[in-house]
Amino acid sequence: MTGSLxxxxxxxxxxxxxxxREWLRSNIPRTPRPRTGVEMREFDTAWQxxxxxxxxxxxxxxxxxxxxxxxxxxxxxxxxxxxLADAPYVGISFVGLNHAGPTLIERGSEAQRxxxxxxxxxxxAVWCQGFSEPDAGSxxxxxxxxxTVDGDVLVVNGQKIWTSYAHLADxxxxxxxxDTAAERHRGLSWVICDMRSEGISVRPIRTMPGVEHFCEVFxxxxxxxxxxxxxxxxxxxxxxxxxxxIERGAxxxxxxxxxxxxxxxLIELARERTGPDGRHAAIADDVLARGLATARAExxxxxxxxxxxxxxxxxEGGPGAEGSLPKVYYSDxxxxxxxxxxxxxxxxxxxxxxxxxxxxxxxxxxxxxxxSIGSGTREIxxxxxxxxxxxxxxxx
Amino acid sequence: xxxxxxxxxxxxxRAVLSSTARVAGARQPGPLRAxxxxxxxxxxxxxxxxxDAAAGGAGGGASDEVLLQVEAARHLxxxxxxxxxLAAHVALAAGRGDLVTGLLEGSxxxxxxxxxxxxxxxxxTAVSGHFRCLDCQGADMLxxxxxxGAALLDCADVSMPEPLPCIDPASSLHVVxxxxxHPMARTDSTDIFARGLLLAAAGCVGVAQAALxxxxxxxxxxxxxxxxxxxxxxxxHRCAEMAxxxxxxxxxxxxxxxxxxxxxxxxxxxxxxxxxxxxxxxxNAGDNVQIHGASxxxxxxxxxxxxxxxxxxxxxxxxTPDSLGAVLAEPGxxxxxxxxxx
Numbered sequence: 001m002t003g004s005l006x007x008x009x010x011x012x013x014x015x016x017x018x019x020x021r022e023w024l025r026s027n028i029p030r031t032p033r034p035r036t037g038v039e040m041r042e043f044d045t046a047w048q049x050x051x052x053x054x055x056x057x058x059x060x061x062x063x064x065x066x067x068x069x070x071x072x073x074x075x076x077x078x079x080x081x082x083x084l085a086d087a088p089y090v091g092i093s094f095v096g097l098n099h100a101g102p103t104l105i106e107r108g109s110e111a112q113r114x115x116x117x118x119x120x121x122x123x124x125a126v127w128c129q130g131f132s133e134p135d136a137g138s139x140x141x142x143x144x145x146x147x148t149v150d151g152d153v154l155v156v157n158g159q160k161i162w163t164s165y166a167h168l169a170d171x172x173x174x175x176x177x178x179d180t181a182a183e184r185h186r187g188l189s190w191v192i193c194d195m196r197s198e199g200i201s202v203r204p205i206r207t208m209p210g211v212e213h214f215c216e217v218f219x220x221x222x223x224x225x226x227x228x229x230x231x232x233x234x235x236x237x238x239x240x241x242x243x244x245x246i247e248r249g250a251x252x253x254x255x256x257x258x259x260x261x262x263x264x265x266l267i268e269l270a271r272e273r274t275g276p277d278g279r280h281a282a283i284a285d286d287v288l289a290r291g292l293a294t295a296r297a298e299x300x301x302x303x304x305x306x307x308x309x310x311x312x313x314x315x316e317g318g319p320g321a322e323g324s325l326p327k328v329y330y331s332d333x334x335x336x337x338x339x340x341x342x343x344x345x346x347x348x349x350x351x352x353x354x355x356x357x358x359x360x361x362x363x364x365x366x367x368x369x370x371x372s373i374g375s376g377t378r379e380i381x382x383x384x385x386x387x388x389x390x391x392x393x394x395x396x
Numbered sequence: 397x398x399x400x401x402x403x404x405x406x407x408x409x410r411a412v413l414s415s416t417a418r419v420a421g422a423r424q425p426g427p428l429r430a431x432x433x434x435x436x437x438x439x440x441x442x443x444x445x446x447x448d449a450a451a452g453g454a455g456g457g458a459s460d461e462v463l464l465q466v467e468a469a470r471h472l473x474x475x476x477x478x479x480x481x482l483a484a485h486v487a488l489a490a491g492r493g494d495l496v497t498g499l500l501e502g503s504x505x506x507x508x509x510x511x512x513x514x515x516x517x518x519x520x521t522a523v524s525g526h527f528r529c530l531d532c533q534g535a536d537m538l539x540x541x542x543x544x545g546a547a548l549l550d551c552a553d554v555s556m557p558e559p560l561p562c563i564d565p566a567s568s569l570h571v572v573x574x575x576x577x578h579p580m581a582r583t584d585s586t587d588i589f590a591r592g593l594l595l596a597a598a599g600c601v602g603v604a605q606a607a608l609x610x611x612x613x614x615x616x617x618x619x620x621x622x623x624x625x626x627x628x629x630x631x632x633h634r635c636a637e638m639a640x641x642x643x644x645x646x647x648x649x650x651x652x653x654x655x656x657x658x659x660x661x662x663x664x665x666x667x668x669x670x671x672x673x674x675x676x677x678x679x680n681a682g683d684n685v686q687i688h689g690a691s692x693x694x695x696x697x698x699x700x701x702x703x704x705x706x707x708x709x710x711x712x713x714x715x716t717p718d719s720l721g722a723v724l725a726e727p728g729x730x731x732x733x734x735x736x737x738x
Contacts, residue, residue, distance in 0.1 A: 091593035267724070283724075293720035297668035304647035325643045328636070379629070385639050390612050393627040 001075065016267065017077050023054055024085035033088045034213040035363075041126060041168045044091040050122030057121040058097060065105045065113065066121050072310040076253055077294070081235075083257035090254065092165050096127040100173045103190070104247045107231035107239050112192065116171070130160045130193065130217060131240065137162075138380050140175075141154035141184045141237065145219060147176040147191065149226065156179070156199075156222040166215035167202045169195050173243065174224075178233050188236030190243075192228040199223070209366035210352075244376070245318060256306050259334055260299040262364075265357040266337065267292050270344045273356075282344050288387035291340045298333045305329060321388035324381040331372035338365035399576045402463060405445075405456070407462055412440045428475060428534035438502025443480050451488050452500055457657040458591055462598040462649060469602025469709070470609075472701055474566035476531035478595045478712065479508035483539045485588055485676045486546045491580035495537075495548065506548065507532025508712070509540045512571070518542050522535040522576035523549060530712060533559060533568035537580070541713065546588040547579035564708040565701070590656060590663060593670045594712040597649045600673035604642040607677075607684035607702045611635055614688055631687060638680045645669070645676035667714070667722040674716050677706035 029047055032052055034040040042059035051057045059078050061067020070078060090097065101120045104113050136143035145158025166172065172193040179187030195202075200223040204212040231239035267283070270292055275282035282288050305326040313319050341361035342349040352362055372378040386392045416433035428434045437443075446461035447453025454460070463480055468477050480499055483506035489493035498504030508530040511518070515525035525539050532538060538549040554577060562569035612635055614625030625631045652669040655661025681702035685692035692699040710716060 009551060018626055158491065243432050250610070285701075289724060290717075290720055293724040294671070296664070297671050297720065298644075300652075300665045300668040301644040301648040301672045304651035305644055308643070308647040322643075325640050328640045329644050332640075379633070382633040382636035385636035386626070386629075390626075390639055391622050392615060392632050392635060395627050395629065395632075 013073065013077065016074055017081060020056075020078050020081040021085070023056065027051075027054055028085055028087045033091065036213070037039060038168065041092050041165075044093050045090070045123035045126065046390050047088055048093045048097075048121075052122045057123075058101065061101060061105065061117075061121075065101075065117050067349055072314055076306070076310060079253040079257050082254060083261045086261070087277055089258075092126050092168060093120075093123065095129050095164070095169075095173070096125065099129060099243050099248060100127040100171070100192075103160045103173065103239060103243045104230065106242055107190075109227075109230075111227070112230060116192070125171055126165065126169045127171045127173065128163050128166045128195070130163055130166075130172040130174035132162045133159060138377055140240070141188070143175060143177060143188070145174075145176045146180070147178050147189065147224070149178070150223075152226050153223045154189075154226055154229070156191075156193070156219040156224060158219050160217040160219075162205075162214045163217050166195065166217050167204045167212065171195060172217070175236055176238070176242055182234065185237045187234055188240070189233050190230045190236040190239035191224055192230060193222070193224055196345055197222050197224065207367070208369055209363050212312075245320075245323070252309075252323075252330070255307055255334075256299075256302050256326070256330060259330070259337065260303060262359060263292075263295045263299050263337055263357055264342060266341055266361075267296065269341075269357050273344060273346075276346060282346075288340070291336075291343070295333070295337050298329075298336070302326065302330060303331055311324045321384050324384045326391070327376075328385070330376060331378055334371045335368045338368040341365060401459070405460065406463060406467060407673075408440070409442075410471075411469050411475055411635050412436060412442075413467060416473075427536060430535060431534070432564065434475065434505065436504045437477075438500065441500075442477065442501055443484055443502070446501040447484060447488065447496075447500075451484075451493075451496060453484075458594055458653040459657055461591070461651065462653040465595045465598035466602040466605070466646075469599040469705065471602075472566065472606075472698065472705060474527035474531075476507045476535055477503060478592070478599065479503075479506045479531060479535075479539045479541075481595065482506075482508075482546070483537065483548055484539065485591060486539060486548050486583055487581050488491065488715050489585050489588070490548075492548075492581045495581060501651035504565055505535045506537045506539045507535035507568075508595050509538045509549070509572075510711075510713070511542050514665055515573075516542070518545055518547055518582075520578075520582070521578060523547055524574050524576040526576060527572050528711075529556070529568075529570040529572055530708070531567050532570055540579070541589060541592055541628065543585065543628065543714075544591050545582065545584045547582040549577050551578050553577045559605055562708070564704040565566055566705075567708055583646065589713065590666050592657060593666050593719070594653050596709055596712040596714075597645070597652075597669040597673040599617040599712070600670075600677035600706065601642070601645045601649050602613040603702050603706050603709065604638070604645055604676040604680040607680040607699075610634070610697075610699065610702075611638060611680075611687040613682040625687075634683050634687060638683050641676035648672050658686075662726060664723045664726040668718040670714060671716050671719040671723065674706070674710045674719075677709060678703075681706045 005025055007011055027050055033043050059070045059075050060066030063069035101194055104116055107296050129142060133143045147154040147156045170197055174191045174193040176189055177187050178189040199220040201218045203216045207213045270283040270288060271281055273282045275285040309319050309323060309326055312322055345361055349362060387394055441454055442451035445456045445464055446458055449455045455644045475565055478672055484496050484499040509527040512528050514525045516527055518540055536551045540547040560569045613632050615635055617624050617626050649669045652665045685699045688697055688699050691697050
């Protein structure tokens with residue numbers, strides 16, 4: 001068992017926790033977060049701006065990039081306090097803060113960093129992802145959206161899909177095929193695409209819980225300056241892998257801590273609501289009690305796995321393929337928790353749009369199906385674990 | 397650095413485990429204190445690894461004890477390693493330095509007595525009632541372990557009935573009805589039970605890990621349809637699920653041990669570790685049988701031994717229903733603190 005790593009709590013860490021707690025308590029928004037549309041964009045970007053003004057924007061970003069430059073341990077403390085304060089979900093700022101920004105920091109040019117990092121941190125620019133296509137989902141390298149070089153511009157034609165918030169975004173991290181003759185992983189480029197460019201049309205798609213979250217995006221002779229390519233022409237696969245490994249790392253902490261908070265709320269709810277026998281509290285029901293206890297135990301395990309992932313990142317410079325272990329576990333636990341939420345609600349589970357204990361259980365139950373699909377399906381994560389953690393042979 | 401010290405300790409522990417017949421799971425009749433393999437483990441320092449140096453130990457705390465139990469279970473080691481480790485803590489808490497010394501040097505060996513039902517009593521002056529005895533054969537003292545405290549009995553004061561056939565061939569099982577017996581040592585500390593949960597969880601982590609390792613090894617070498625079966629997603633994904641379960645159990649058990657050592661973290665995290673780890677052990681052991689196919693169902697491979705050991709560990713210290721009850725009985729998660737070791 002080689003996961004142990006001393007991470008001494010210093011006086012500075014305790015002081016840091018107090019500072020984070022204090023700032024969050026007095027600065028979190030008092031109004032509920034709208035779930036969709038321009039109102040949501042306004043809310044999320046205003047909250048991002050507030051964090052920037054308070055010096056808390058980009059907690060994982062290096063100071064040179066304008067971020068807070070926290071150590072992984074401090075990031076974990078920040079996210080723990082963030083969840084305890086019931087601070088809002090990162091929402092529309094996710095791709096900018098956790099994908100595009102970190103990718104530009106690692107692979108972007110000086111000019112690209114100067115142009116884009118500040119607006120992301122200040123909540124002025126919203127980014128979306130442009131990887132998946134109708135025929136390239138899990139098989140990302142099969143993507144077909146073409147970009148041909150015409151002088152100093154790329155001319156893009158094709159289609160992306162499942163792009164979260166494309167209808168509300170200013171920029172897109174767009175993965176396109178720039179060399180059709182090359183082996184399929186080698187002909188791709190990672191491009192900064194201005195979503196107001198001529199020739200882009202966006203069709204929002206309604207998700208399972210009923211909000212407009214992701215979109216189809218169509219490109220019809222969209223002209224993008226060649227200097228918007230990040231990390232070099234035809235180097236897009238490597239750049240995209242950078243993007244995805246960041247996503248599997250630190251960005252995951254906040255979700256994990258928030259889930260532990262949700263489980264505590266569910267236990268409170270089960271203590272107050274009448275259970276399936278119509279007489280006693282829900283928590284007195286053996287099946288529900290066992291489920292709730294298991295959920296609490298699983299969140300403890302998730303927290304421990306997150307610490308272990310942070311320790312591994314410190315040791316090895318990144319979460320590596322092992323980052324897929326907590327990801328798979330998280331998606332199982334989160335779905336289990338919201339299934340339990342539905343069970344605790346009894347027949348009120350049929351009613352949409354009610355909040356109990358600050359959680360719309362039905363909405364989140366329906367939304368939880370996305371957790372084992374987005375950013376690499378559960379099945380793709382298991383391939384990664386099987387092949388890159390356990391060393392099993394590839395199927396192909 | 398603590399991690400380097402630990403890596404060295406683990407290599408050494410593996411070497412000493414490999415050098416004993418205890419690893420093969422065979423049990424010799426007769427007292428364990430006369431068993432050269434047991435003495436070798438004691439001389440290596442197995443039973444004092446977690447005790448403070450002042451008490452004759454190595455000062456490694458619950459974290460190092462957990463690491464050793466993981467190794468022992470991975471090797472399918474037999475004998476009451478867990479109970480003897482815990483017994484030294486009881487003797488220390490009760491001020492019986494003589495017993496601590498005996499346990500550490502291998503001249504005293506403790507089996508485990510777990511209360512069964514309401515008749516089991518752990519009173520101030522006497523222990524009595526119905527108990528289940530794990531690995532008591534060959535022991536010369538008995539660790540009585542309950543949620544509310546712990547005690548040590550001298551085997552000379554107890555008449556043991558004939559053993560029951562135990563699911564785990566490397567372990568022994570008895571059920572005993574004790575008349576009132578005066579304990580040699582006794583403590584009201586609930587720490588012994590908590591430590592016991594951690595060590596049982598650690599055993600489960602070891603089983604989960606060994607079952608995973610064996611499954612991956614088989615999936616890599618077994619050829620069907622012209623390729624290693626691990627290339628097929630039906631097998632590969634099952635192995636990945638085993639790895640996820642093992643990692644959840646390993647991470648939680650080692651974090652809970654570190655927090656137990658530093659006095660931080662909620663007690664329910666320890667019961668959580670036992671429940672999560674037992675689930676990982678049972679399911680990984682079962683999946684390992686399945687991945688081995690017919691040979692996994694035979695006694696020609698060791699796959700069956702992990703299933704059997706997993707059940708023994710499921711019922712060591714506290715079962716999963718007990719542990720989950722304890723998880724929910726406590727109030728909600730406290731303010732997070734920063735662990736001093738991950």
